[in-house]
Structures are given as structure tokens and as C-alpha cells.
Amino acid sequence: METSPDHRxxxxxxxxILDQAGIYMCACPAQLAAQMLELRKLHQYQLGCMTKAPDLxxxxxxxxxxxxxxxxxxxxxxxxxxxxxxxxxxxxxxxDNLRARRDSEL
Numbered sequence: 001m002e003t004s005p006d007h008r009x010x011x012x013x014x015x016x017i018l019d020q021a022g023i024y025m026c027a028c029p030a031q032l033a034a035q036m037l038e039l040r041k042l043h044q045y046q047l048g049c050m051t052k053a054p055d056l057x058x059x060x061x062x063x064x065x066x067x068x069x070x071x072x073x074x075x076x077x078x079x080x081x082x083x084x085x086x087x088x089x090x091x092x093x094x095x096d097n098l099r100a101r102r103d104s105e106l
Contacts (some may be wrong), residue, residue, distance in 0.1 A: 008075055011037060016092045017078075029085070032071040039071040 014033040016075075021030030046064035050057045086095035 007071075008079060009033070009036065011040070012081070013092055017029040017082075017087075020087075020092060020094045027083055029087070031079060032074050032081065034073050036078065039067045043071070046082050 003092070014037055017033040018030045021027060021033070042065050046067065048061045049060040050064070053060070058091070082089070085098060087093065
């Protein structure tokens with residue numbers, strides 16, 4: 001499944017966030033990334049349904065459009081959360097202060 005050119009976060013970048021968050025036990029960015037990946041799957045599924053069930057195309061088009069809108073909202077939120085938490089925008093590496101916080105809680 002390819003990423004739309006309108007996406008600010010590719011599937012690969014979302015997976016990087018999931019990996020970083022998992023390593024450092026920071027679930028919030030990972031939750032956003034996971035939901036965005038699921039919405040992309042839903043959108044692709046609906047596109048397939050439109051060709052398989054033309055009599056229900058309007059329903060599938062409605063769901064596909066809603067998935068795109070929902071993902072755009074989560075993408076805005078993820079971008080803001082990463083900025084607020086101080087993640088490296090290029091490498092999507094979690095900041096040292098969050099790693100230190102995790103270490104102090106173990």
C-alpha cells in the first residue's frame with residue numbers, strides 16, 4: 001500500500017515512530033501512528049470495495065472520504081505531539097529527556 005503524496009508521514013516513518021516509542025515505552029505517539037496506519041488500510045479497502053460492489057459505491061466512497069479526513073486530523077496531532085515532545089523531525093528519534101525519564105521509572 002503506497003502513501004498518498006499528501007501524507008506528511010510515510011508508512012515507513014510511522015513504523016519508525018512505533019519502533020522508537022516501543023523501545024522507550026512512550027505509547028502516545030505510537031498510538032497515533034498505529035491508528036493512522038489502520039485508517040490507510042481502511043481507505044484502501046474501501047477503494048477495493050467500490051470496484052467489487054458498484055451498487056454500494058456511494059457508501060464505500062463515504063467511508064473512504066471519512067478515513068482520509070480522520071487520518072488528516074491524526075496527522076496534524078502527531079506532528080504537534082512530536083514537536084511538543086522534541087522528537088528529531090528528520091530521524092524521528094525520541095529525545096534524550098524522554099529516554100532518561102523512562103530509565104528513571106524502571
